Amino acid sequence: MSEPEDLTPDAELAEAEADPEATRIVDPAAVAADLADPEAVAEVVAPHRDIATGEGEKLLEVSGLSVEFGGLAALDDVTFDIKRGEILGLIGPNGAGKTTCFNAITGVYRPSAGTVRFDGAPLGRIKQHKITRLGIARTFQNVRLWGEMTALENVCVGTDARHKTSVFGGIFRTPRHYREEHDAVDRGMALLEFVGIAPRAAEKASNLPYGDQRRLEIARALATEPKLLCLDEPAAGFNPSEKTALMGLIQKIREDGYTVLLIEHDMRLVMGVTDRIVVLEFGRKIAEGTPSEIRDNPAVIAAYLGVPDDDTA
Structure with a gap:
């Protein structure tokens, strides 16, 4: 999977002005409905490195x-x-x-x-x-999750290991920043489906049963594309x-x-x-x-x- 080329701050702003739709707010609930399909999940989850x-x-x-x-x-x-x-x-x-x-x-x-x-x-x-x-990605002997973040947010943190948005892009929320946010949500939901806890995507990690927390750790590790x-x-x-x-x-x-x-x-x-x-x-x-x-x-x-x-x- 090819990654987009790095853009200068001016180029990122120009892209944002040229395509306002590209900077729409990410709605974690508005994920692709077909991610529940096993073949679609396998395509998103499969390593591309x-x-x-x-x-x-x-x-x-x-x-x-x-x-x-x-x-x-x-x-x-x-x-x-x-x-x-x-x-x-x-x-x-x-x-x-x-x-x-x-x-x-x-x-x-x-x-x-x-x-x-x-x-x-x-x-x-x-x-x-x-x-x-x-x-190289890992899980831990003792569960280490961000308890106040949702299951989906925990996995999205893992996807950030592969993101290329600059500090400037994050501050000004450029199109690349939004594309990567959307990709993180879609990939995060696919990984939660893959490990079997997609219905709990919006729940806080600290509220998940212990077994689901273990599965969530695995999903977060897979999100780094190891x-x-x-x-x-x-x-x-x-x-x-x-x-x-x-x-x-x-x-x-x-x-x-x-x-x-x-x-x-x-x-x-x-x-x-x-x-x-x-x-x-x-x-x-x-x-x-x-x-x-x-x-x-x-x-x-x-x-x-x-x-x-x-x-x-």
Whole structure:
């Protein structure tokens, strides 16, 4: 999808004068009625960003990643990769370093050692918002929404990562500003339909049931048009039926062309949706493989069940 060229302030004003209709006020309720149609939703939700990495090739490469806090190693020489188009599970007991790994990949923490390459380029010390623009989006272990904003407004915030309106354009509400607002509303409603909570678009996020808040976080992350979607324990607090529905949503997200990195404690969910699994324990990688390989791995069984080390030697 091509983006409009940047306009100078004078050009933006000239465009506004030439097309007053282009600056009509956005009415969040006046969204395209056909967005409820599955094919229309799929068209709006599908990623449109150029990705240098080919299908099945390495999209993210983590090499020798270490993170220390006050001399304590939270991650110790962790290496793995994520291939474009797959769902990779990152699992381990509490305190294994899973969320620390997420935070190091997404720029929240600075690695003490090691490198992260994404879509062929090193991330280095890039700031968090630039990592988002490069194409990595995430949800959080604890729900983080703007509670006083509606569900639709929360998703529209995510779409802003791809908007090109200048400060000048925002102040003077130029045609580009209005086009991007309309696009945000249409795309936001499509994403809410996609995750199954479109009827709650006008409700405050703080008033949504917990499960719908989790789905809203996923919709907001998808609104940034990520190449890689990182989900940090998305099933936390879910009942069995909600977990089953979430499995279906994650699979649908992958089918729409997204690559997924998943942290999750629920082994049924992990084994049911992932293509490969990486296992951490005390900040180190102890296993990597397919779900069936991980299920039968003695080191993994020991990490979760406390089998004595002598039994796995």
